Amino acid sequence: MEKKALLISGNESCVEGALYAGIQFFAGYPITPSSEIPEGLSRKLPKYGGVMIQMEDEIAAMAAVIGASLTGKKSMTATSGPGFSLKQENLGFASFNEIPCVVVDVMRGGPSTGAPTGPSQGDVMQARWGTHGDHPIVALAPNSIPEIFTETVRAFNISEKYRVPVILLLDEIIAHMRERMVFPEKGELEVIERTGPTVPPDQYKPFDVSNSPLPLVPPMAAYGTGYRFHVTGLNHRIDGFPTNNGEIIEKELHRIMEKIDLYKKDMFRTEAYMLDDAEVGIVAYGSSARAAKYAVNELRKQGIKAGMLRYVTIWPFEENAVEKLAQKVKFIVVPELNMGQLIFEVERAAKGRTKVHGVNRVNIEIIHPHDIMEKVKELSHGI
Amino acid sequence: MAFEYEKYIRKGTLPHIWCPGCGHGIVMKSLLRAIDGLKLDKNDIAVVSGIGCASRLPGYLDMNTLHTTHGRALAFATGIRLANPRLKVIVVSGDGDAAAIGGNHLIHAARRNIEITLIVFNNSIYGMTGGQVAPTTPIGAIATTMPYGNIDPPFDIVRLAEGAGATFVARTTSYHTAQTEQLFKQAIMHKGFSVIDVIDACPVQYGRRNKPREAPDMMQVQKDNAIPLQLAQKKKPEELVGKIITGIFVRKEMPSYTETYYNTIIPRAQAK
Ligand SMILES: Cc1ncc(C[n+]2csc(CCOP(=O)(O)OP(=O)(O)O)c2C)c(N)n1
Ligand code: SF4
Numbered sequence: 001m002e003k004k005a006l007l008i009s010g011n012e013s014c015v016e017g018a019l020y021a022g023i024q025f026f027a028g029y030p031i032t033p034s035s036e037i038p039e040g041l042s043r044k045l046p047k048y049g050g051v052m053i054q055m056e057d058e059i060a061a062m063a064a065v066i067g068a069s070l071t072g073k074k075s076m077t078a079t080s081g082p083g084f085s086l087k088q089e090n091l092g093f094a095s096f097n098e099i100p101c102v103v104v105d106v107m108r109g110g111p112s113t114g115a116p117t118g119p120s121q122g123d124v125m126q127a128r129w130g131t132h133g134d135h136p137i138v139a140l141a142p143n144s145i146p147e148i149f150t151e152t153v154r155a156f157n158i159s160e161k162y163r164v165p166v167i168l169l170l171d172e173i174i175a176h177m178r179e180r181m182v183f184p185e186k187g188e189l190e191v192i193e194r195t196g197p198t199v200p201p202d203q204y205k206p207f208d209v210s211n212s213p214l215p216l217v218p219p220m221a222a223y224g225t226g227y228r229f230h231v232t233g234l235n236h237r238i239d240g241f242p243t244n245n246g247e248i249i250e251k252e253l254h255r256i257m258e259k260i261d262l263y264k265k266d267m268f269r270t271e272a273y274m275l276d277d278a279e280v281g282i283v284a285y286g287s288s289a290r291a292a293k294y295a296v297n298e299l300r301k302q303g304i305k306a307g308m309l310r311y312v313t314i315w316p317f318e319e320n321a322v323e324k325l326a327q328k329v330k331f332i333v334v335p336e337l338n339m340g341q342l343i344f345e346v347e348r349a350a351k352g353r354t355k356v357h358g359v360n361r362v363n364i365e366i367i368h369p370h371d372i373m374e375k376v377k378e379l380s381h382g383i
Numbered sequence: 384m385a386f387e388y389e390k391y392i393r394k395g396t397l398p399h400i401w402c403p404g405c406g407h408g409i410v411m412k413s414l415l416r417a418i419d420g421l422k423l424d425k426n427d428i429a430v431v432s433g434i435g436c437a438s439r440l441p442g443y444l445d446m447n448t449l450h451t452t453h454g455r456a457l458a459f460a461t462g463i464r465l466a467n468p469r470l471k472v473i474v475v476s477g478d479g480d481a482a483a484i485g486g487n488h489l490i491h492a493a494r495r496n497i498e499i500t501l502i503v504f505n506n507s508i509y510g511m512t513g514g515q516v517a518p519t520t521p522i523g524a525i526a527t528t529m530p531y532g533n534i535d536p537p538f539d540i541v542r543l544a545e546g547a548g549a550t551f552v553a554r555t556t557s558y559h560t561a562q563t564e565q566l567f568k569q570a571i572m573h574k575g576f577s578v579i580d581v582i583d584a585c586p587v588q589y590g591r592r593n594k595p596r597e598a599p600d601m602m603q604v605q606k607d608n609a610i611p612l613q614l615a616q617k618k619k620p621e622e623l624v625g626k627i628i629t630g631i632f633v634r635k636e637m638p639s640y641t642e643t644y645y646n647t648i649i650p651r652a653q654a655k
Contacts, residue, residue: 025466046652051465056491060458067462223447224467226426232450
């Protein structure tokens with residue numbers, strides 16, 4: 001039988017991916033360019049018995065998602081720039097309390113209200129550091145309509161498996177662009193459910209990892225199942241209750257950070273394009289990586305051996321990939337629709353082994369392959 | 384027979400953090416008695432709070448408990464209730480938590496008539512942060528951020544909730560424990576959004592700068608100034624100045640949010 005194939009937008013692909021992953025609860029607040037996600041889920045989620053609610057603001061939407069997740073439901077919210085800013089306090093609550101949830105941020109031009117319909121990749125650092133305090137977070141940045149589907153599924157999987165909020169960083173270009181999407185069949189992609197408690201209710205401690213099937217990941221009970229546990233945004237002990245004991249506070253904070261470190265290999269995803277013989281490296285992500293791929297092909301036609309390292313998982317950042325690249329190329333170019341954000345990580349990972357240059361735009365136009373090619377050619381002359 | 388608080392209090396979480404003379408503990412007691420009287424299963428109750436002295440309450444209760452961010456408890460509770468309609472969801476909140484930073488969530492929870500009971504521990508001040516002015520502080524009262532007397536007019540939580548569409552609205556005081564218990568019972572069993580404004584006492588951050596000063600005197604004021612709604616309705620407005628009108632202000636049947644979603648939206652979507 002032919003697989004189902006449709007011409008759909010990135011936001012529609014995200015909706016389909018969420019349904020494939022088994023989303024049961026969505027709370028949101030309309031904002032361009034993400035509104036097709038709440039619209040799509042309000043149509044489709046109740047068909048599967050799930051709940052979609054439009055809350056009074058993004059703070060409330062993030063809160064409702066956390067509440068729903070605590071009852072054991074796979075939960076998601078979607079927003080864009082200003083709404084992403086509003087979600088940050090409660091996102092920190094989810095991060096600290098290891099509450100699975102997916103937060104879609106369709107990046108648009110900023111700061112402030114900026115350009116509601118203008119493309120941008122301006123929230124890369126906010127995705128990492130938007131909420132106060134050191135905290136674990138995962139961020140994924142797909143670059144095509146089919147990949148938005150698979151990365152949405154992966155976002156749920158990582159979130160549920162490792163108990164960490166996952167941010168799906170889309171941008172206005174890929175959210176509104178349409179491409180042919182061949183739908184995976186049921187069972188074709190892995191769908192992961194969170195691990196429930198392994199002990200009876202009277203022995204259950206919500207942040208105890210001593211009996212965890214996955215080291216450092218505490219099994220998660222759900223409200224209303226006989227496991228009566230406490231969750232607080234205060235520093236807490238493994239039984240969930242507040243503490244002022246510095247030793248315990250430090251130990252718990254280290255554990256939630258080390259958890260990401262322990263499983264980061266399972267979270268990493270990069271694509272190597274024409275890197276084997278590359279002399280020029282382009283490090284890209286999201287919509288800019290589409291321009292970068294085109295630029296690589298064109299540059300090769302003109303005799304410049306360029307290659308692209310594309311980051312799908314942005315946080316945690318896979319440093320080794322850049323480090324290896326930096327050892328063999330003459331220079332690295334990082335195209336971004338911002339004034340230079342991921343470039344800081346690239347520079348750090350390159351450890352001075354090669355020079356790293358940005359190609360940036362904040363004039364609400366997309367990065368054109370030509371922009372990247374010009375930069376590469378200009379730098380090649382100097383060598 | 385003596386009431387068995389141990390049945391509902393988590394071992395090892397006491398002593399609580401509240402100051403001597405604070406009214407919050409008395410109100411908690413009424414809540415436990417109400418829950419016990421209703422014979423509710425602890426496994427089926429979620430107690431959610433924001434931030435503040437009152438918001439530390441859920442931690443003491445052996446139930447499904449969640450201590451969230453300042454002002455946002457109702458929004459977290461909305462997610463819980465919608466995702467698991469079997470749960471009775473109770474939100475405990477300070478007056479600042481409920482009516483200042485959380486005011487938007489309060490009016491929208493009321494508008495939706497979602498099946499949540501909101502208990503406002505209304506002590507007219509920000510207790511936890513040290514006596515700053517609250518949106519419930521009376522005109523002229525001294526607060527650390529209103530050292531020359533408050534000029535910021537207070538909310539009447541009852542009228543606010545009523546205006547926003549809450550279908551059960553009541554007021555009582557921390558002194559009137561029997562009434563509080565009865566109102567909690569009715570609110571928890573009410574189908575829809577219920578709000579109880581409990582006039583409460585913070586001797587440490589409010590009393591200390593205002594009159595009366597001491598906890599017992601503050602309770603005396605609650606006792607002396609309370610007037611049941613039925614009586615108040617027969618009085619002239621000038622006779623009610625400074626009075627605390629208690630009782631049930633609103634009780635009506637309206638479609639409630641979660642029930643409507645599950646009984647209407649889901650079947651409609653599935654029929655298409
Ligand atoms: C976002 C945010 N802003 C401010 C605070 C500081 N804060 C903690 S409790 C509180 C007010 C508490 O007053 P109320 O809600 O009336 O409760 P009470 O302490 O009197 O019981 C404030 C402003 C905070 N924790 N979070
Ligand atoms: S500061 Fe006031 S509200 Fe807080 S515990 Fe003390 S008396 Fe109660």
